[in-house]
Amino acid sequence: MVVALAMDWQELLFANWPVDPDIVDAHLPDALDVDTYDGNAWLSVVPFTNAAVRPRGLPTRLGVDLPELNLRTYVTCEDTPSVYFFSLDAEGVLGVLGARLFHHLPYYYARMTHRRSEGGASRFESRRLHPGARPVEFAATYELASERLDPEPDSLATFLTERYRFHTEAPDGTVRYSTIDHDPWPLYPANVRIDENTLFRANGFADPTGEPVHYYSPGVEITASASKRLEKQ
Template identity: 30%
Template sequence: MVSVTAEQHVSVPLLRASWDALTFVHWRVAPERVQALLPSGLEVDVHGGSAWVGLTPFVMGNMRPLGVPDLPGGLRVPGARRLPRLADVSSTPETNLRTYVRGPDGRDGLWFLTIDAGSAALSAAIRAAVGAPYHGARMSVEHDERTVTYAGSRRRSHEAYRLQIEPAETITPSDLDIWLTSRWRAYTHHLGRLLVTPVEHEPWPLRQATLRSLEQNLTDSVGLPGLGEPALVHYSDGVQRVRLGRPAVVA
């Protein structure tokens, strides 16, 4: 059941991180359109009779794999002072295009239609490990006094996006807000098997947000053309205690 707080404690996280400066852009979609994109074993989850698809850009920060302690200033490559783009390997922009599903046992979770990350090495490693649809991309997240601007273009292909939002005041999440943002497992399909990865973090602090501009072809590229204007936009300053657990085969 969807809940504000995590459904499980990830006692031995394979990865710890923060998810910072995150925007949720959501469209309503006919359930049959989304169901056609899902692997066997997953059923589209609906709210108010609609499936929902979310474009979610953010910064994955302070990444620490199992056994690496918290390091002030992040995890840095020795001798890389003259290569600032390589020096800090603990942070990267990421943008996922996601939808909401139920597994064979009825538990709710996320299904990623596509994921772009600023680190090509990280993208390749996660794709190889669990089958998540990661792609290396040139990405940026820029802040000014009023707006946050995200941009990305995938390497060696035409997929790209640019969006700008203006965050506003903090809100008390509605039932729909919680349903869209508070998911505690992610499903992937790898080597013919359906996997599930548990997720734990503190509740999302959500803010209202105004969409100032949006250009993207990611939804078209996954088989969802013509979605039109988004129905909802939220912003979050982020969560700092993200714990991703060990993927398990779904029985």
């Protein structure tokens, strides 16, 4: 039986690039529509630590910590705003296998490090080691740059972060979804240095040429429902 999960997403970078909607739409299942802001679709690279991952209802001390890196975009399904994950890399072998088998998520095993310096900067490095998968290398340093943002409901920051459903495509071609619940993201403008990033190419995209928009968040507590099959395929 697939269970709902609780976890803490910590020390996140939201690194976001505007792209042509037609480019993103070509990579989406037919049941999903690309979502746009000011005429642009967006591809986002999000490194963080997924901390204290556990079945909902268990105490935090029984959870496991999993550094994670994902590539995502923004979609609508039946008028509901959502995130669509192209890939998710994670450190733990058992966590990757469990996410693939029970939650139908496109996880890949990777060797990762995620450290925070005394000055407050996060250093995240990842190298995909999943058998048979396209290689991915990623390395970045990021930190908050100024005071906390207070995004308006119609702002780009809200569009890119405040979404409470995510979709994926299972190996059998069906579209799955889960709902999530959390407090609004505490967001800050971010200083970012990306030294290496092959996530786009590994997922069939050219490297975006648009100017990226970066946000940092110290994180929130998350609950996620069990994966469900989308009725309209």
